[in-house]
Amino acid sequence: MVEAPDPPADEAHERPEGGAGEIRALPRTMTVRGMAAMSPSPGPVPPSRSAAGVATGQDHHPLLRHRNGNGGMRRNPRCSLPAAATGAARWEIEHNARVRRRLGLVGLGGALAVAASFTTPFTTGAEIATALAIGVFLAAELAAARCGPRAPREAPPPWRAGAAWGALAGTVLAFELWNYFAGPRSAHPTLSYFVSAAAGQPWSRGLLFAAWLALGGWLVSR
Amino acid sequence: MSDRLATIVVWIALALIAVGLEAVALATRRLAGFGAALSRLARPPAGRLVVALGWMWLGWHVFAR
Numbered sequence: 001m002v003e004a005p006d007p008p009a010d011e012a013h014e015r016p017e018g019g020a021g022e023i024r025a026l027p028r029t030m031t032v033r034g035m036a037a038m039s040p041s042p043g044p045v046p047p048s049r050s051a052a053g054v055a056t057g058q059d060h061h062p063l064l065r066h067r068n069g070n071g072g073m074r075r076n077p078r079c080s081l082p083a084a085a086t087g088a089a090r091w092e093i094e095h096n097a098r099v100r101r102r103l104g105l106v107g108l109g110g111a112l113a114v115a116a117s118f119t120t121p122f123t124t125g126a127e128i129a130t131a132l133a134i135g136v137f138l139a140a141e142l143a144a145a146r147c148g149p150r151a152p153r154e155a156p157p158p159w160r161a162g163a164a165w166g167a168l169a170g171t172v173l174a175f176e177l178w179n180y181f182a183g184p185r186s187a188h189p190t191l192s193y194f195v196s197a198a199a200g201q202p203w204s205r206g207l208l209f210a211a212w213l214a215l216g217g218w219l220v221s222r
Numbered sequence: 223m224s225d226r227l228a229t230i231v232v233w234i235a236l237a238l239i240a241v242g243l244e245a246v247a248l249a250t251r252r253l254a255g256f257g258a259a260l261s262r263l264a265r266p267p268a269g270r271l272v273v274a275l276g277w278m279w280l281g282w283h284v285f286a287r
Contacts, residue, residue, distance in 0.1 A: 116285060130286040134278050141274065161252070162259030164243055172236055179229060187225040194233070195284050205285075212281050219277060222261050 108136060109213040117206030121196075133213055140220045 112133050119126035172191075179188040199205040223231075240256070247255040254262065264273040 119285075121285065121287060127286045130281050133281060137274075137278070157254040157258050157262055159262065161254035162262050164253055165256060165259040168236070168239060168243065175232060175236065183225070188229050189226065189233070191233075192283065199284065209281075209285060212277075212284070216277050216281075218257075219260075219264065219273060222264055 105136070105140065105217060109133075109210065109217070112136075113206045113210040113213060116209040117202040119205075129209075133209075133216070137216045137220065140217075144220055 112129055116126065116129040116133075119129055176190055179190045182188040185193055195208070199208050243253060244255055247253040247258075260273065264270045
């Protein structure tokens, strides 16, 4: 019997008990304040959005620091859901919005990758495709910064745990520069030489473009 | 050994080191994997700016110029 794998950290939102129907069951005449008052519990709140998350610095983005009347912290009101949406209903709304957003970005990225596969460097078409991708990346970064982290973040590894990667990156950079200035590209190939060779075919160029977009999407999600 | 061959051998060695680091990170958890290290770098605003600019430069360099 195959066991289901653990959900990835990025999908660490736990679905609260109860269904979205708990909101629909309320009288239509109920006001938002009344609904909030009768709600027994707001349900589990991800640490990044809770007061504890703020206290621990997880909800640290400057755009999120809107103080309410009690001196506490809350999220940017432009990103807030209706006050009535609590618990399972809130989870449902956010989950659906997240799925729609991801599907839209994946579709847009796929279209851009296909378009980029038919271009060649140093042409206007290549510049437009790359600039569009960078524009989408910047828009997604701004939106993410405005609305704050969507998932609780794992505890960061200590700096020394990544020291080996830093040393390797420094070595690669030094070797790249040495090759760049050493002489003819054919005798001292740089990373760009290999990448250009790999992106020589439309399909490989499209795949590389998609991989680059996927890396950008991953960066935005962090 | 020609310059070209020596250069390619060094590039392959560096790639193997990267694969080895990732394997050690997965096996022992004493090292950060590449993704975790990149996330750590992108955590402070200045680091995030550097990583974002690096991503943009990479795409422009490879696909546009």
